[in-house]
Amino acid sequence: MLQFLKNWTLPVAMLLGVLSYFFFARVSFVAPLKPFVFTAANVLTPTLIFAQLLLTFCKIDVRDLRPVKWHLWLLLFQLFSCVAVALLLLFCPMDDVYHSVFEGVMVCLICPTATAAAVITGKLGGNAASLTAYTLESNLLAAIVVPLLFPLVEPHADLAFVSAFFKILSKVFPLLLCPFILAVLLRWLLPAVHHWLATFSNAAFYIWGISLAIVCGQTVRSLVNSDAPAYVQWMVALAALAACCLQFFLGKSIGTRYGERISAGQALGQKNTVLAIWMAYTYLNPLSSVAPGAYVLWQNTINSWQLWKKQRREAVAPSRSPKT
Numbered sequence: 001m002l003q004f005l006k007n008w009t010l011p012v013a014m015l016l017g018v019l020s021y022f023f024f025a026r027v028s029f030v031a032p033l034k035p036f037v038f039t040a041a042n043v044l045t046p047t048l049i050f051a052q053l054l055l056t057f058c059k060i061d062v063r064d065l066r067p068v069k070w071h072l073w074l075l076l077f078q079l080f081s082c083v084a085v086a087l088l089l090l091f092c093p094m095d096d097v098y099h100s101v102f103e104g105v106m107v108c109l110i111c112p113t114a115t116a117a118a119v120i121t122g123k124l125g126g127n128a129a130s131l132t133a134y135t136l137e138s139n140l141l142a143a144i145v146v147p148l149l150f151p152l153v154e155p156h157a158d159l160a161f162v163s164a165f166f167k168i169l170s171k172v173f174p175l176l177l178c179p180f181i182l183a184v185l186l187r188w189l190l191p192a193v194h195h196w197l198a199t200f201s202n203a204a205f206y207i208w209g210i211s212l213a214i215v216c217g218q219t220v221r222s223l224v225n226s227d228a229p230a231y232v233q234w235m236v237a238l239a240a241l242a243a244c245c246l247q248f249f250l251g252k253s254i255g256t257r258y259g260e261r262i263s264a265g266q267a268l269g270q271k272n273t274v275l276a277i278w279m280a281y282t283y284l285n286p287l288s289s290v291a292p293g294a295y296v297l298w299q300n301t302i303n304s305w306q307l308w309k310k311q312r313r314e315a316v317a318p319s320r321s322p323k324t
Helices: 002-007 009-026 028-057 069-091 096-110 117-124 128-153 161-189 191-198 203-225 230-257 261-269 273-283 286-320
Strands: none
Touching: 009 028, 009 203, 009 286, 028 117, 028 128, 028 161, 028 191, 028 203, 069 096, 069 128, 069 230, 069 261, 096 128, 096 230, 096 273, 096 286, 117 128, 117 203, 117 261, 117 286, 128 161, 128 261, 128 273, 161 191, 203 273, 203 286, 230 261, 230 286, 273 286
């Protein structure tokens, strides 16, 4: 049983999140617990992300956190693809349905790398330190580009640049930077504690699994409670699938040229969807938030498949090695 959970953490977490939502939504005798569960989920998600990031950062040498060439190519893709979709929305007349579809694509393109991407990257055998550096860079890019472009696409958004800029910074950067700063301080000031935490670095993957279950439950809740027709939600969700596949493919293709196929694929493909959902609600048509909500399922389905392939290769390799 433990081996099964180890091999199938991501799909089990996704299924558990979906089933948990329907349990609390449809079973009447647990109705009094709904406010508590909703509050607990909102508190647990950032807490768990902080914990798994701290464990991940404790095994990374600060000297490895430096920009490299593939970072630039990925940042340029995020910037110009987002600008291209924004120009399409500004200058090409379209009805509200297609407008929401393209807004959903835009938020999926500019959304920064997930703060938990280093966990999957390490599990797949990639360079978690290089990906962490890109995560910092992509968050800075999003913090600058989003307040500039999104209010142009949805003119009703009434947040000024300065307030929107600092609102994004206040949401993203503490969650990303505080675990990193704490890990660095522990390495310098309390090396024994740092070493002890580093021994639990693999637990970060399973902490992320719990976080994933919570986010998947929240995603299903958002989809079920939406007023939009089902076919429109499906169009937005399928557009998110196309954006997800494109970004994983381009990331891997660019990374292959620099010997960082896994890291670059995760850097461009795995998104901070919690932040993306918030950005869509804040700046765009709320229906566009279905895209990052669906992106949660698409990116973790792809990662589950990649982890399964890696585990299968590792299981087959020993059986093929010559006996001595």
